[in-house]
Amino acid sequence: MRYGIIGCGRIYQNHVRAAQLVDGIEVVGLADSDEGTLAKAVDETGLPGFSDYRQLVDAGAEAVALCLPHSAHAEVCIDLAKRGVHILSEKPLATTLDDCDRMIEACEAAKVQLGVVFQHRFNENSVILRRLIDDGDLGDLVLGTAIFQYHKAPADAAYFEWRGSIRQAGGGVLANFGVHTIDLLLWLMGPAKAAHGFIGTLSMGTEIEDTGVAAVQFESGALGTIAATLASAVDFESRLCISGTKATAVLTDSSALEVQRVDGRSATYRFDGLLDDKAYPTKAPYGRGHIDVLRDFAEAVRDGRPPASDGRSARQTQSVITKIYQQANDHGLQTARTT
Numbered sequence: 001m002r003y004g005i006i007g008c009g010r011i012y013q014n015h016v017r018a019a020q021l022v023d024g025i026e027v028v029g030l031a032d033s034d035e036g037t038l039a040k041a042v043d044e045t046g047l048p049g050f051s052d053y054r055q056l057v058d059a060g061a062e063a064v065a066l067c068l069p070h071s072a073h074a075e076v077c078i079d080l081a082k083r084g085v086h087i088l089s090e091k092p093l094a095t096t097l098d099d100c101d102r103m104i105e106a107c108e109a110a111k112v113q114l115g116v117v118f119q120h121r122f123n124e125n126s127v128i129l130r131r132l133i134d135d136g137d138l139g140d141l142v143l144g145t146a147i148f149q150y151h152k153a154p155a156d157a158a159y160f161e162w163r164g165s166i167r168q169a170g171g172g173v174l175a176n177f178g179v180h181t182i183d184l185l186l187w188l189m190g191p192a193k194a195a196h197g198f199i200g201t202l203s204m205g206t207e208i209e210d211t212g213v214a215a216v217q218f219e220s221g222a223l224g225t226i227a228a229t230l231a232s233a234v235d236f237e238s239r240l241c242i243s244g245t246k247a248t249a250v251l252t253d254s255s256a257l258e259v260q261r262v263d264g265r266s267a268t269y270r271f272d273g274l275l276d277d278k279a280y281p282t283k284a285p286y287g288r289g290h291i292d293v294l295r296d297f298a299e300a301v302r303d304g305r306p307p308a309s310d311g312r313s314a315r316q317t318q319s320v321i322t323k324i325y326q327q328a329n330d331h332g333l334q335t336a337r338t339t
């Protein structure tokens, strides 16, 4: 698969490195509209660089990664889908459900694949937990809780740039940061029927919310909660606790999975050292999942099937977050994007 990467900021290196580790992927170039950022990325990687992402198509890219501010995902995706290019969008799919729908429709109409980077679905412990649930080892699921506690320094204005803007980011801790944990909750518990939430900007001084909570009703009838903050004094690994009629499981992001069964048997799966890999240096919250996301995406393009993390499943995650923002707006808590 001839691959191009659009946007050479914080996450693009994970795509370059992952592409080097997956058989059958050739990176034909990078694109960034910022001259200095592009020059630095070309220098770092030795890859060809283009100031206009459309030049990647001329360079032979049949698939691209969108590593762009969230509000730019939809237009670039739709433009390239019409040119027959397969799209791997970074999370979240878009800033609004309307944009999610336009992206999904454009890709389906053009018969190109639309993947979304929810790489934590591919962590080994996430995969084990999903298999236990699918095999009925947890029994009927009754409760799923997702907890995300992260520390971001409020003074980091350079970091918050577009990420602090509701229009460009779509939202704060829920839409941008805790979105991985919310996505995992839905991937494990199944689609949500309803969500009621509150958000607040408690200590960051940003336009986006730094803290959010919600109660969720899943289509299965099971219930769940989401609690997420950027204003934690310290970082904790995010956690998911899933209770069923036969067992309870606690998934600690990428490092551990504990399962306690009603018959007294318990198991702990540990994945310490996942990040200690010279071939794939990455940051703790990003993990190693980009490699598996890209491998699955390339196979999906080759086989003409949707990727395991596709546009439609990413839309479900966006839909829950949108519902929480709508509730929050109804309570007059904060103006966040709700359409």
Ligand SMILES: NC(=O)c1ccc[n+]([C@@H]2O[C@H](COP(=O)([O-])OP(=O)(O)OC[C@H]3O[C@@H](n4cnc5c(N)ncnc54)[C@H](O)[C@@H]3O)[C@@H](O)[C@H]2O)c1
Pocket: 006, 007, 008, 009, 010, 011, 012, 031, 032, 033, 034, 037, 053, 066, 067, 068, 069, 070, 072, 076, 090, 091, 092, 117, 119, 176, 285, 286
């Ligand atoms: N999966 C993960 O764990 C993870 C981690 C970090 C970021 N992300 C996601 O990756 C995406 C990018 O985030 P980032 O932190 O790398 O952002 P960033 O701001 O560091 O980089 C974005 C780059 O896109 C460029 N750009 C903007 N509009 C452009 C256009 N029209 N054409 C070409 N280039 C353009 C900017 O100049 C910038 O260099 C976001 O969706 C973000 O949520 C995912």
